[in-house]
Amino acid sequence: xxxxxxxxxxxxxxxxxxxxxxxxxxxxxxxxxxxxxxxxxxxxxxxxxxxxxxxxxxxxxxxxxxxxxxxxxxxxxxxxxxxxxxxxxxxxxxxxxxxxxxxxxxxxxxxxxxxxxxxxxxxxxxxxxxxxxxxxxxxxxxxxxxxxxxxxxxxxxxxxxxxxxxxxxxxxxxxxxxxxxxxxxxxxxxxxxxxxxxxxxxxxxxxxxxxxxxxxxxxxxxxxxxxxxxxxxxxxxxxxxxxxxxxxxxxxxxxxxxxxxxxxxxxxxxxxxxxxxxxxxxxxxxxxxxxxxx
Amino acid sequence: xxxxxxxxxxxxxxxxxxxxxxxxxxxxxxxxxxxxxxxxxxxxxxxxxxxxxxxxxxxxxxxxxxxxxxxxxxxxxxxxxxxxxxxxxxxxxxxxxxxxxxxxxxxxxxxxxxxxxxxxxxxxxxxxxxxxxxxxxxxxxxxxxxxxxxxxxxxxxxxxxxxxxxxxxxxxxxxxxxxxxxxxxxxxxxxxxxxxxxxxxxxxxxxxxxxxxxxxxxxxxxxxxxxxxxxxxxxxxxxxxxxxxxxxxxxxxxxxxxxxxxxxxxxxxxxxxxxxxxxxxxxxxxxxxxxxxx
Numbered sequence: 001x002x003x004x005x006x007x008x009x010x011x012x013x014x015x016x017x018x019x020x021x022x023x024x025x026x027x028x029x030x031x032x033x034x035x036x037x038x039x040x041x042x043x044x045x046x047x048x049x050x051x052x053x054x055x056x057x058x059x060x061x062x063x064x065x066x067x068x069x070x071x072x073x074x075x076x077x078x079x080x081x082x083x084x085x086x087x088x089x090x091x092x093x094x095x096x097x098x099x100x101x102x103x104x105x106x107x108x109x110x111x112x113x114x115x116x117x118x119x120x121x122x123x124x125x126x127x128x129x130x131x132x133x134x135x136x137x138x139x140x141x142x143x144x145x146x147x148x149x150x151x152x153x154x155x156x157x158x159x160x161x162x163x164x165x166x167x168x169x170x171x172x173x174x175x176x177x178x179x180x181x182x183x184x185x186x187x188x189x190x191x192x193x194x195x196x197x198x199x200x201x202x203x204x205x206x207x208x209x210x211x212x213x214x215x216x217x218x219x220x221x222x223x224x225x226x227x228x229x230x231x232x233x234x235x236x237x238x239x240x241x242x243x244x245x246x247x248x249x250x251x252x253x254x255x256x257x258x259x260x261x262x263x264x265x266x267x268x269x270x271x272x273x274x275x276x277x278x279x280x281x282x283x284x285x286x287x288x289x290x291x292x293x294x
Numbered sequence: 295x296x297x298x299x300x301x302x303x304x305x306x307x308x309x310x311x312x313x314x315x316x317x318x319x320x321x322x323x324x325x326x327x328x329x330x331x332x333x334x335x336x337x338x339x340x341x342x343x344x345x346x347x348x349x350x351x352x353x354x355x356x357x358x359x360x361x362x363x364x365x366x367x368x369x370x371x372x373x374x375x376x377x378x379x380x381x382x383x384x385x386x387x388x389x390x391x392x393x394x395x396x397x398x399x400x401x402x403x404x405x406x407x408x409x410x411x412x413x414x415x416x417x418x419x420x421x422x423x424x425x426x427x428x429x430x431x432x433x434x435x436x437x438x439x440x441x442x443x444x445x446x447x448x449x450x451x452x453x454x455x456x457x458x459x460x461x462x463x464x465x466x467x468x469x470x471x472x473x474x475x476x477x478x479x480x481x482x483x484x485x486x487x488x489x490x491x492x493x494x495x496x497x498x499x500x501x502x503x504x505x506x507x508x509x510x511x512x513x514x515x516x517x518x519x520x521x522x523x524x525x526x527x528x529x530x531x532x533x534x535x536x537x538x539x540x541x542x543x544x545x546x547x548x549x550x551x552x553x554x555x556x557x558x559x560x561x562x563x564x565x566x567x568x569x570x571x572x573x574x575x576x577x578x579x580x581x582x583x584x585x586x587x588x
Contacts, residue, residue, distance in 0.1 A: 107408050108456060108457045108461055110403070114401050115401065132402070137461055140461055140462045140464065143464075162401065163402045166401065167404075167431055167434055168307060168431055
């Protein structure tokens with residue numbers, strides 16, 4: 001266990017228990033995979049504003065990466081991450097090693113069945129099993145009163161919310177709007193992989209979502225035509241390979257034929273070798289499209 | 295919420311939270327499916343002896359029954375169960391309805407993968423997924439410091455222990471020896487299904503286990519020959535149809551060729567239409583064969 005200014009860094013479950021014990025309630029948790037950016041900072045600052053104590057985890061979770069995915073080359077920037085967390089006011093940071101989280105003989109998994117199947121789940125079959133399992137473990141380890149997640153990962157939000165409700169974790173899930181670059185690109189640790197040309201193409205996700213939102217705002221309610229609006233914007237960008245476009249119920253993730261109540265527009269696009277995702281949420285009649293950084 | 299003497303009976307998660315809040319630590323939990331007998335009473339009394347507060351649940355968990363199993367005819371004896379729990383000193387009893395535990399849209403399950411496959415799992419493929427899920431939910435609802443399980447369900451013990459370790463539930467699993475009739479038959483709610491002739495045959499499980507134990511005590515270390523010892527006792531009982539006999543590691547449930555360290559002898563036998571299970575545990579050089587009621 002080490003201290004960075006007023007922040008405690010725990011690297012084993014025992015150290016975390018010791019660091020957590022004196023923290024006053026309510027306790028807010030921000031689970032992350034590190035490689036922190038302004039999107040994570042928004043989560044920590046929101047937790048800081050709402051809670052008496054704030055914890056964060058930095059753990060690149062192997063069980064949510066597929067065999068062909070980028071686990072080993074996922075960006076790791078521990079020193080900078082700790083500085084950002086301290087600057088945002090975190091009290092406790094947990095940085096476990098993989099062998100600590102998944103010891104020999106580990107074989108218990110949490111699955112949120114139907115919500116894990118479509119969208120991201122279609123090409124990443126065990127991804128949300130890994131997410132639900134590690135989030136359940138972090139909830140048990142931190143015992144938070146609130147847990148903060150970014151709207152950027154909309155399916156993860158749906159999965160975690162369902163898990164909390166189904167298993168009865170005694171906490172509230174708080175979802176924080178996506179933070180974007182000035183050109184609309186959603187902040188993501190994976191943006192670091194983009195070449196300058198790919199970076200120039202990447203705002204096409206935001207433009208595609210915006211085009212469907214504009215169609216909706218003009219009165220378009222057909223799920224099919226909203227998807228077509230997104231697809232035709234993507235088709236004009238040569239470096240972008242669309243993987244899916246979706247108009248779905250934000251809670252069940254079922255594709256909608258007719259847009260009636262709440263609405264999740266989402267898409268995944270390969271830009272060069274890098275897979276990017278983004279979404280807009282229409283909830284209670286209000287668009288949540290994220291915050292453009294200035 | 296109702297009171298039976300000094301015991302509180304909660305039937306919703308909200309009532310349980312309210313009833314649990316004032317209970318002093320350590321809190322001991324005894325999860326049951328009702329139809330209580332002296333085996334359950336031993337669990338509650340052990341919890342009472344070790345804990346400042348004692349909770350129990352009475353819930354016939356649908357997700358641990360297969361489609362062809364006896365969910366609807368599983369014995370239900372709520373009035374007598376509450377009397378027994380009060381007599382044994384329980385403070386809080388939770389009797390939720392199935393719709394409360396598994397509301398519309400429920401889809402989150404906890405699986406303990408390899409331990410759920412052999413023995414009981416071979417003929418009951420989703421049984422331990424149901425057990426692990428409901429036990430996880432009860433652990434989150436009660437937040438116990440200790441949880442009490444009977445050695446009778448040895449595979450359930452292995453599954454729950456593994457789940458607690460893998461997910462990091464902050465509690466201790468306490469395993470209580472099997473309580474037996476004077477002729478060795480392990481107490482089970484399913485014994486109520488036995489006809490007089492079947493009841494007379496049922497102690498063959500205990501005799502088969504005893505015969506393997508005696509062989510072991512005489513120096514037999516071959517897993518194969520210990521299994522044969524059990525099988526040959528079972529073969530002499532016309533009403534008994536052996537389903538499996540096992541000599542396994544009690545923690546991993548892997549079948550042993552040579553008995554070296556700890557040892558779990560276990561078997562499942564159909565006696566008439568009723569499926570019975572039993573086991574002996576050799577741990578730290580000491581046999582745990584259960585308590586004969588007298």
